[in-house]
Amino acid sequence: MKRIFTVFALILTVSFAAPHVEAKKFGGGKSIGKSYKTAPVKQQQPQQTDTLKQQQPASNQTTKSSTKKGLMGGLLGGLLAGGLLAAFFGGAFDGIQFMDILIIGLIAFVIFKLFKAMRGAKSTPMGHREAYAGNSPQQPQQTAQYRQQNAPFGGAAQPEYASTDSDVPFNLPPGFNMQAFLNGSREHYRTLQEAWNLNRLEKIREYVSPALFDDLAAERAKLDGEQHTEVMYVDAELVRADYDANMAHLSIKFSGRYKDRIEGVEEDITDVWHLERDLQTPNAPWLIVGIQA
Template identity: 80%
Template sequence: MMKRFFTVFALVFVVALSTPHAEAKKFGGGKSFGKSFKTAPVKQKQPQQTDTIRKQNSPAASSSKKGLMGGLLGGLLAGGLLAAFFGGAFDGIQFMDILIIGVIAFVLFKLFKAMRANKGTPMGHRESYAGNSPQQQPQQPQQQYRQAAGAQSQPQNGGFESTDSDVPFNLPPNFNMNAFLSGSRDHYRIIQGAWNHNELEKIREYVSPALFADLEAERAKLSGEQHTEVMYVDAELVRADYDANTAQLSIKFSGRYKDSVEGVEEDITDVWHLERDLKTPNAPWLIVGIQA
């Protein structure tokens, strides 16, 4: 019995050792190198309500028509005039009855007139569409360009903020987040291909010198070409900050990759930390850290 147990244990141990380690075939060998930062997902900012919107959404605004109706007819109902009218108390109409009916008709006329006026010009309509008024002339192109340039000179967070108060999300000036993330997905595939084919000079273009030294030593542990294929990958910004000298970004990649030769599939859960020298014109973004 014990002999059989040790035989099974030895077989399991050998199989475990012979199973290919997919992480080692990924760019960076599935390890963490270089700089590391705390990261967090981002969320879309909740738009702040203006005074007009708050008034429109307030209980007082939603019950404005009800209040108007109650104010004009409430007194009549409280006095029992309508009840008297419909209850037959006006049989044998006298002068005072005619006067009361006239008052009711006048009040109803004013009520319907006010309701039609409100229907024609709803609250906030004039203010909301003032910019489209035909009396206003469109801005000159040069003025529009100057305003756009002025806006671009300020950091734009695209309506997003970090879900963790300890993680900054301050996008650098003139930063296009959607274009950057789209390019990041392409670069992930390019760098993985360079890692497969041991094209270290291509990888050098994307990483800092300190990180390149670590990656070069790690790639030397793998012999020959590798066959890690990125099946699909997505990217999201999980940290952003900058000062007068340097801009920093952290990108979280998620997806799936496989090695068709060894029959291995694994998830992609990598974070790249990038930096850019803002003092140097047209300086590239360089990977300064990898978190696996």
């Protein structure tokens, strides 16, 4: 009985004496500030319809038919022009033969084609502009679909993503570069963890909202002196995105590993940051408004 009591006392002593490693993480290992429901995302496969594929053969046939018609029409027109010239000038061309008429018609046809080609080259840029502006009468649905897909990104083609949970929105704000944002967020995670270790609250203030800063400052005040939490590796993924006319909202899930350099204790990184950006203010920064541990 005495031996059991000794072991129990030892366990209690170790439990109270051992430091709480989670508290050394940025944010104190707690959920602070705003919180949103999140879910992983997947890249959607572009919906390829057979409409364009089916139209291409018909278009090719139309082009070939138009080419043949143009060729025959031009040739006949050239021959007709040559015949008219011969008939018009009468006596001046009394000795003209059929081959001469054919040569004159061929020359007229070549001149006609060159003139048409020059006019077509001049009108090509405007034709492209009209097509991309949605004025092409032949493909209204395709043009509308192109504009709808690319309008949120400023006209640049971007991959499409969707949340795996229908209740979680995934609407990227205008001009948003997701890959660059995630690359920067990993660096920010390391920067804020280092600032947390060194108790550099003014550095942390640059990245968070005023309300969240007050909560973080209170949590950091519970820790004594410099901390030694080191981020070994960290990855990031976007798990929520939405925006309206005033604000943009993002949620990033971090996963990885960190350790305490002094105590040698390692723990997993399983944090979610919720960020907001004021779309009404030019060059407004993304600010962390909530942390989920």
